Amino acid sequence: MYISPIENHRQREEGVLVYPVYSRRSQGLSMGINLFPDHKYCSFDCPYCEVFPFEQDPSFSVALMETQLQSELSRARNQGIMVKDICFSGNGEPSLAPGFLEALDRAAQIRDAAVPDAALVLITNGTGLFNDKTFQSLRQAASGPMALRIWLKLDAGTEAWYRIMARSSIPFEPLIHTIKELVACAPVTLQTMLCAVQGESPPLQEAAAWERLVVELAAIGAAAACSAGEQAPGLQEIQLYGKARPAPTDPLARALAPAYLEERAASLKTALERSGLPLGRNAIPIRVFP
Ligand code: SF4
Structure with missing residues (x-):
């Protein structure tokens, strides 16, 4: 086994960039x-967030990222392990890091040279999209030859549940407006965490509003x-996932039964089928990760 998820989680807090x-x-x-090897930096404070408080010395630099990425890709190749993706995630919101766009470009170049079949993924809560340069760069990265896969957090359909799930000062409606703008011009995968907070599951009204959204x-x-030569915009996939790892705020958030996630997925599938979307576009894959 190359490394286990939990080992990785701890390693991420010990100052590694890759x-x-x-x-x-x-x-x-x-x-x-990981663009934040020295401390967590995020515009959200999700009750299920897996990042434990920490402080370390090494700060992020693109040069250090390149060295570590090349090294880890060589290690995987020497062990005969296929790398499925290179993923910007880590201890916070990647799109808010000062060096993010440069790091994305360099990671894409290294991907193309070393592991051309690997996907390039950004896991984001979308708040960096308020910056126009970041928005346009991500649109281009997702639509053009870089084929960046944007995995965008959408944990709530109502402001009330958003406040519980994101615990952020960023207002809900402008964020949703920006997400709509992105979906209109770039391919996007939605990620939704379904968990209970303080013992409360998402209310029925919230579930219905999320589905409508x-x-x-x-x-x-x-x-x-869709412009010629570009990837088609719109939803590529919807991922519903449950709380599967420990969080520093446990037991604030708790996992829900896998059957609940499956029910939400089935309900969404039906709603999409009934929506009258153009043929072929209503079969958006819905994947559940309890
Ligand atoms: S957006 Fe991600 S990194 Fe930020 S608090 Fe939520 S789970 Fe943690």
Whole structure:
């Protein structure tokens, strides 16, 4: 075994910039890139967040990332392990890091040279999209030859549940507006965490509002024009996942029964099928990771 998820989680807090991990979503080895090796930095404070408080010396630099990424890719190759993706994630919100766009470009170049079949993934809560340069760069990265896969957090369909799940000062409506703008011009995968907070599951009204919002996003993507030579915009996949790892705020958030996640997925599938989206675009894959 190359490395276990929990070992990776701890390693991530010990100042590494690049950390190999078995990813249940990629179903293989993922090279995580951590833009915050010295401390957590995020615009959200999710009750299920796995990042434990820590402080370390090494700060992020693109040069150090390149060295560590090359080294980890060589190690995987020498052990005959296929790298499924290179993934910007780590101890916070990658799109808010000052060196993020440069790091993304360099990681793409290294991917192309060393592991051209590997995907390049960004896991984001979307708050960096308020910066126009970041928005345009990500749109281009996802739509063009870099084929960046944007995995975008959408944990709530109502402001009330958003406040519980994100615990952020960032207002809900402008964030949703920006997410709609992105879906209209770039391919996006949605990620939704379904968990209980302080013993409360997502209320029925929240579940219904989230479902309506996802259907609306699917419709926005389906109606969007695609420029020649670019990846089609819109929703590529919807991932529902449950709380599977320890968090520093445990037991604030708790895992829900896998059957609940499956029910939400089935309900969304039905809603998408009934939405009347253009043929072929209503079959957006929905994947559940309890
Ligand atoms: S967005 Fe991610 S890194 Fe930020 S608090 Fe939430 S789970 Fe943690």
